[in-house]
Amino acid sequence: MNIDEILLKDKKIYHTKELMAVGLTYYKINKLVDEGWLIRLNKSYYENNYFEGEDNDFYYVTAYTPEGVVCLLSAAVYYRLTNFRPDSIDVAVPKKKNVSTLPDWPVFKMYYFEKNRYDLGIKNIISSKDGFKIYDIEKTVVDILYYRNKIGIEETKEILTNYLSRQDRNLNKLIQYSEKLKCHDILKSYLEVLV
Structure with missing residues (x-):
């Protein structure tokens, strides 16, 4: 063969x-x-090693964490919401999931989400013959608002501003997600300042 x-x-x-x-x-x-x-x-x-397609570190997420979903800053970079380049891939898994073996490279930063936060807004991206899971853009923005103190206030502001300037934004979906994930008041206060 x-x-x-x-x-x-x-x-x-x-x-x-x-x-x-x-x-x-x-x-x-x-x-x-x-x-x-x-x-x-x-x-x-x-x-x-025979691979000749476009390389993407997100392909490794499925290999090391089959339930892993690209999230937070890594997802924001994917959607071009920020110019910040994290030195690791942010990956969400269900809260009680045990992730035992992680690679030295690429570096994964694990987030253990409650079921309702983990399940909401997952998209499957297929590129060439490989794929990975990532949160949709609205879920990414809401998660960044929720984790704003870990992410950084300036990065959070940049990401929300860039999202609001997009033609494909869906404010209704953004608001629905913020209500489901209990950060509607945070979103509201950011929108009052930015809009």
Whole structure:
């Protein structure tokens, strides 16, 4: 079997099940690791060294935290709401979830969300053949308002200002999210100052 038939050039992260679905055994997978075609990330996921697509660190989120959702500043960067570049990927998981193995790189900053905060506003992004979960833009803004003291007041103001200047903003959805997540008063006071 040719390597082109096994590893797609536009897929960065593979689950063991995906590799076995194309006819590989554990022995053959380990052989691909030994030959340098794959890098073992953990017991279930592998990185494709043959990958030629657009690189995105968010692809690693699913490999290390299958329930992980890109959130807060990392999501704000994705939506171009801030020029700030965090040195880690902000990842939300359910509060009682145990995340045991994290990589040295990329660095993940974990946030343990209550069920109602975790479940609200999750989007699946598929790019090439890889994907990751991220909160929608309104949920991102509301979470940043909620965590404004950890994020920083200036960054929070910048993100909200940039959101309000967008053509695709949805203020009704923003207000609904702020009510559901108990930070409507915070949003209201920011809007009174900015608008």
